[in-house]
Amino acid sequence: MRLTARARGACWAFGVLVLLFVYLPLAVVALNSFNSDRTFGWPPPGFTLRWWDLALHAQGPRDALRTSVEAGLGATAIALVLGTLLAIALTRYAFFGRQAISLLVVLPIALPGIVTGIALQSVIQSVLQPVFGIGAGLFTIIVGHATFCIVVVFNNVTARLRRSGTALEAASADLGASPWTTFRLVTLPLLRSALVAGGLLAFALSFDEIVVTTFTAGPGSPTLPIWIFQNLFRPNQAPVVNVVAVVLVVASVVPVWLAQRLDGAGAAGARL
Template identity: 80%
Template sequence: MKLGRGARIALSAFGVLVLAFVYVPLGVVAINSFNSDKTFGWPPPGFTTQWWQAAFEAQGPRDALLVSIKAGLGATAIALVLGTLLALALSRYDFFGKHSISILVVLPIALPGIVTGIALQSVIQNILSPVFGISAGLFTIIVGHATFCIVIVFNNVTARLRRLGGSLEQASADLGARPWTTFRRVTFPLLRSSLIAGALLAFGLSFDEIVVTTFTAGPDSQTLPIWIFNNLFRPNQAPVVNVVAVVLVVLSIFPVWLAQRLGGTDATESRL
């Protein structure tokens, strides 16, 4: 279908407005991180790097960054293992309840984050803490993030498996290779790029998660987004918050960009 010149102009203008609505505020935050005025007067009366120096010297953001990295790596590791196994099982085998399991796997990312957070907090307070002695902390953050990171890896691997089909694996089996050998020499090399893309996207999603983290984090396990939220309305911390926000945006963009470069369309499909 061909669009008229007027329709193309209207769609282009609408697209520019949407992008501006999303990215102009990010640009304002980046500029304010160099604003010499502590009250963020606009336009900035001058520029300084003192807020960046203060942010790198502050202990709170560094501790929160370390917790975010640990949580992201832990959730990504769990998501890679479980998401890949689920994708292989649901793509390569037929069994009773297959479609129901597929819905249950994808459901966590479709649910509102606050619902997932409340459910996880209830499990922590009523089961994990009194029965197993596991209180809210880094472990519960990792488990909470893994619930939706699994979906990212699952969708990514499933998309790749659907395009590959099963002919190469069947040929490997016909030549006498055992299932593990087939996976190691045929399936895994073909899935490698989608696994890397899924892992990067899962880490990026975990790194900037705040809703579920609010319900699963303990007092000594503050992630970087939680630190930003808690210090957002403190006048003395506002300039440092802008710097940390800029760093968080950059760190979140990189894995998504790299995932798209490595996984191509798989990276896009995993977000749907």
């Protein structure tokens, strides 16, 4: 379909407005992290690295960052194992109830976060804590994040398996390779870039999650997004919050960008 010059101009203008609406506030937050005025006067009367130095040496943001990284790595590890196994089982094998299981796997990412959070909190208070003595904390955060991180890995691996087909695996089996050897030498190399991309996306999704974390985190284990939310309306912490927000944005954008690059390169290799 060919567009007129006026229609193309309108599309470009609308696209620019949408991008400005999304990214201009992020640019303001980044600029305010260097603003020498504690009240964020505009235009900035000067620029300083004082707030970055305070954030670097403040114990609260450092502990929250460590918790976010640990939770992200734990949820990503669980998602990689379970998401890959589920994708292989549901893509390579036909059995009764396969479609129902596939729906159950992808359902958590479609549910509202507050519903998932309330359900997980109920399990913690009714089962984990009274029966096993496991209260809300890092473990429950990891499990809660893994419920939706699995979907990201599952979708990535499923798409790659469907694109690559079964010819190479069938050839390996015809040559006498065992199922484990075929998986290790044929299937896994085909999935490598999809696994890395899915892992990076899962980590980014876990790192900036706040709704589910609110219901699964203990009082002494806030993640970085929770710490920002708790200190957002404290005037003395406002400059440091801007710095932490910039770090959070960068830590979320970089994995997504890398995953996009890897997934594109892997898809091209699979087509070849």
